[in-house]
Each structure stands twice: as structure tokens, then as C-alpha cells.
Amino acid sequence: xxxxxxxxxxxxxxxxxxxxxxxxxxxxxxxxxxxxxxxxxxxxxxxxxxxxxxxxxxxxxxxxxxxxxxxxxxxxxxxxxxxxxxxxxxxxxxxxxxxxxxxxxxxxxxxxxxxxxxxxxxxxxxxxxxxxxxxxxxxxxxxxxxxxxxxxxxxxxxxxxxxxx
Numbered sequence: 318x319x320x321x322x323x324x325x326x327x328x329x330x331x332x333x334x335x336x337x338x339x340x341x342x343x344x345x346x347x348x349x350x351x352x353x354x355x356x357x358x359x360x361x362x363x364x365x366x367x368x369x370x371x372x373x374x375x376x377x378x379x380x381x382x383x384x385x386x387x388x389x390x391x392x393x394x395x396x397x398x399x400x401x402x403x404x405x406x407x408x409x410x411x412x413x414x415x416x417x418x419x420x421x422x423x424x425x426x427x428x429x430x431x432x433x434x435x436x437x438x439x440x441x442x443x444x445x446x447x448x449x450x451x452x453x454x455x456x457x458x459x460x461x462x463x464x465x466x467x468x469x470x471x472x473x474x475x476x477x478x479x480x481x482x
Contacts (some may be wrong), residue, residue: 328459344470350479351379356394358455360425361479363472386468388469390476392457403449407432410445414438435475442466446480455480 331444348361351369355376356479362369367381368392380392385423401409413435421437434443447456457480461469 321415341473343390344381346475348475348479351381351392353378353392353394356405356453356455356458358392358394359479360392360457361476362390363475366472376395388459388465390457392455392461392480394455397449397454401449401454402453403427403430403432406447406449406454410434410447414443414445438461440464442469446477448480 327413335381346366347364349364350359350361353372356378362364362381366383367388368380368384368394370380370412372379373393377395378391381392382388382391397406404427407425410432411422412423418438419472420443421436422434423436425434426432430450431448433444434448435442437443438460440463441460443458443460445456445458447454457476459469459473459476461473
């Protein structure tokens, strides 16, 4: 599980060329819902800002990309084969986003059956939320350039609130 998260994280927070984006107050954001039948979850995504790339071959989730590829979101479900607790999965996520990977965790919280780890990796902001449901972990990871935080911070909040089972 740690290897899967680590490879997703590194691919999500890779830097791309700089292109300015309008601030959030200038944008009217419309959301659609992606629903996953295999793991029984749904999540909102901003239409026109993050474009669906098609469900994965194994049906566990989907990747969403901005037109320029700088903002990315991946959402997926995974079997909890190691029977991890919410606490142990939370600790692993913190390690993956820790200083050893060149990242700085600036926010983390665990409540009940879910947790969030967020921070910076280079010039990018990342936000990851996992919901633990017994033998299943569902996760979304959003990454975007720090200079676009006026646009994406409210989007990240909306997506996190929409993330459900």
C-alpha cells in the first residue's frame, strides 16, 4: 500500500511550466460528480478546470487533469489487504508526504474513520484525504501550483466535503 501511495504522490506533484490562472473570485465553478461502482464512493470535480481522464482499467478510480497538466487529482479505492487501522494508514500517509520525499506537511487531521494530510512539495500544494471502511481505503489526492491557491483552495475544500462513500 505504501508503494502505491508513494508512486501516486510523486506523479501527482511533479512540476510543470508556469501558466497563470484567474483568481477564484473571478471564476464561477461548476461541479460534476464522479461515482465509482467498484468501491461505492463519489466525489465532485470542477468542470472545465479538472478534466476526467477515464476510469482506470481495474475500475478503482480516475485521474483528473487541468488543461496544462499542472493541477491533478487522482481518486481511487483499494482493498485493505494488510487490515490497517485508520491510525496506521494515517501514519503511513504522513511518512509518504514527509521530508524524506522533499515535502512539508503543514496540515494533518484524523477524525473517526478518515484523515487528511496536506502541505507543500516544491512549488506545489497537495491535499490528500482517505476514508477507511473496514476492508477498503478510498483516497483522493489533489495537487496544484501554489501560485494558483486562490483558485484551488476553495475547490479543494469543496471536493473534500463532497468525498463520500
